[in-house]
Amino acid sequence: DTAVSQTPKYLVTQMGNDKSIKCEQNLGHDTMYWYKQDSKKFLKIMFSYNNKELIINETVPNRFSPKSPDKAHLNLHINSLELGDSAVYFCASGTGPGGEQFFGPGTRLTVL
């Protein structure tokens, strides 16, 4: 059973389009995250939700909008995609402060 799953795994799209990435976890965790990993492998947190409540929003352009319909899901919607949005996006879930985080397999977004 996959603990943290993301769809799609690959996403290729044109500049200006709107796209969504979905994430689901079956670990029963209260906290979920979105990370962006750029071409240099830098891993940076974007958002975190705890019990469906947004608790971290790291100076991410407002073109990015997370949404947590329930504790097991955290989706990421991106409007007006730009070339610089090309990266691998990882969803993660965790047990809370100071706890282990479990990462999904990533979604490689390529904006042409």
Added chain:
Amino acid sequence: QQQVKQSPQSLIVQKGGISIINCAYENTAFDYFPWYQQFPGKGPALLIAIRPDVSEKKEGRFTISFNKSAKQFSLHIMDSQPGDSATYFCAAFGSGTYKYIFGTGTRLKVLA
């Protein structure tokens, strides 16, 4: 103060050798220090973690050394194997927050 500095950026080690990756932090509020291992095309996975009340933690061939006064911690991989070839990230986490700060990553290659 929120940075975690990681070195080296890349590392090549012979099979059976010792791999050492170092990290330094500034924020004394950090109190949980995990190391993550990432294979190509996969999400990061927790390898080993330490809290500042101990100076060393060992799990199999992996050891974290922690120097609280110097605000440094390191990962030692003993008897390095080709299967250890991956990117390693240190991270730091502060109680009361949900945010991990990741180091910039070290690409380890173990030669057969």
